Amino acid sequence: xxxxxxxxxxxxxxxxxxxxxxxxxxxxxxxxxxxxxxxxxxxxxxxxxxxxxxxxxxxxxxxxxxxxxxxxxxxxxxxxxxxxxxxxxxxxxxxxxxxxxxxxxxxxxxxxxxxxxxxxxxxxxxxxxxxxxxxxxxxxxxxxxxxxxxxxxxxxxxxxxxxxxxxxxxxxxxxxxxxxxxxxxxxxxxxxxxxxxxxxxxxxxxxxxxxxxxxxxxxxxxxxxxxxxxxxxxxxxxxx
Numbered sequence: 001x002x003x004x005x006x007x008x009x010x011x012x013x014x015x016x017x018x019x020x021x022x023x024x025x026x027x028x029x030x031x032x033x034x035x036x037x038x039x040x041x042x043x044x045x046x047x048x049x050x051x052x053x054x055x056x057x058x059x060x061x062x063x064x065x066x067x068x069x070x071x072x073x074x075x076x077x078x079x080x081x082x083x084x085x086x087x088x089x090x091x092x093x094x095x096x097x098x099x100x101x102x103x104x105x106x107x108x109x110x111x112x113x114x115x116x117x118x119x120x121x122x123x124x125x126x127x128x129x130x131x132x133x134x135x136x137x138x139x140x141x142x143x144x145x146x147x148x149x150x151x152x153x154x155x156x157x158x159x160x161x162x163x164x165x166x167x168x169x170x171x172x173x174x175x176x177x178x179x180x181x182x183x184x185x186x187x188x189x190x191x192x193x194x195x196x197x198x199x200x201x202x203x204x205x206x207x208x209x210x211x212x213x214x215x216x217x218x219x220x221x222x223x224x225x226x227x228x229x230x231x232x233x234x235x236x237x238x239x240x
Contacts, residue, residue: 002068002113002122003202004129007057018059021067023047029108050105054078058133060125061202069109069122071130076101076143082177086145089177091165095143096179104130104142104180124194127157129201131190134182141179148174158189 007015027046050072059070074080080103082095113122134142144150148167155161159180167176180186191197 004200005202009053068113069126072106074103104144124196125200128196131187148176158186
């Protein structure tokens with residue numbers, strides 16, 4: 001079963017392989033597929049100046065440790081895409097920076113988990129898990145910079161987007177800055193839209209309690225099967 005794992009500075013050492021897969025996927029999706037010219041890659045991996053110890057990565061992992069999708073959250077009090085690169089997307093009112101406000105970036109679904117002609121279940125897992133994480137951490141709102149089509153898209157999910165300024169043309173795309181609300185109502189609506197039942201978050205304590213006493217740990221079973229080395233590399237267009 002695919003679960004969304006919250007990766008921060010405290011547990012990053014346990015997710016070295018998953019994070020590496022995610023940087024490879026980011027390069028393939030954002031640079032090779034979507035042609036984002038401002039990005040740079042090193043050794044086939046896309047990182048930017050906002051990939052720091054303060055970054056929180058939400059990665060959807062299958063039982064074999066393969067990255068199915070994910071997104072990134074940045075603390076708004078530190079350097080962010082909105083504050084450092086696109087402050088002009090916010091009008092004279094500016095945007096809120098506070099300990100409880102974070103920035104949402106780099107949402108993706110790996111190609112092997114995309115579903116033609118229907119909403120991607122993995123996208124639903126990432127979206128609902130992100131809301132769950134925000135509710136648990138007392139994060140009421142996220143800032144974002146993205147293509148303008150995201151505003152009506154997340155509005156249908158009940159995230160109550162609020163534009164921070166007018167959209168602008170950038171690299172042939174229409175982009176804008178906006179905020180979204182992380183609420184219990186948004187979680188319920190998003191679960192209903194994507195058909196996600198129950199929690200999407202990986203909860204190791206609950207899973208250990210439910211595991212039979214003599215069952216092998218799933219990480220050990222995955223290593224014995226040799227699955228973590230089989231990474232999907234061929235990518236088509238990202239979709240949610």
